[in-house]
Amino acid sequence: MLGVRRKSLFNQDFVCYGGSFFTTLSKKCVEYVYVYSFCENHPEVIEYYKKVCVSDESFLQTILVNSRQFNLCNDNKLYFDFSQTRNGRPKILTSNDYDAIVESQAHFARKFDIYKDSKILDILDKEITQLTANC
Numbered sequence: 001m002l003g004v005r006r007k008s009l010f011n012q013d014f015v016c017y018g019g020s021f022f023t024t025l026s027k028k029c030v031e032y033v034y035v036y037s038f039c040e041n042h043p044e045v046i047e048y049y050k051k052v053c054v055s056d057e058s059f060l061q062t063i064l065v066n067s068r069q070f071n072l073c074n075d076n077k078l079y080f081d082f083s084q085t086r087n088g089r090p091k092i093l094t095s096n097d098y099d100a101i102v103e104s105q106a107h108f109a110r111k112f113d114i115y116k117d118s119k120i121l122d123i124l125d126k127e128i129t130q131l132t133a134n135c
Contacts, residue, residue, distance in 0.1 A: 021056040079106035
């Protein structure tokens with residue numbers, strides 16, 4: 001609806017926050033948003049975000065920070081490498097990037113291409129399997 005401005009959901013008691021949509025949430029965060037029914041208890045927030053462009057960069061952050069129960073950290077635990085690209089996309093990771101990926105202590109990494117180097121995925125799968133076997 002071009003040119004139509006709707007009433008803002010935000011005020012001094014409910015502030016809009018933003019951040020990366022690549023995020024790692026604790027179990028308590030997920031439970032607060034979904035299990036303890038924030039979404040069901042606040043349908044106005046859901047309705048508002050249905051019409052927001054790029055809502056995934058604000059929805060969770062806004063809910064969690066306004067709860068005053070959680071402190072968010074600006075560390076999304078995502079490994080990516082933009083050092084060798086000029087097109088705005090991250091470098092495709094290969095086996096040569098293994099050490100950097102592990103040293104980053106990231107929970108996620110991007111960008112992989114099985115046609116360029118599937119070995120890196122095999123190496124990471126093996127590492128994860130060994131780590132989880134020890135839990």
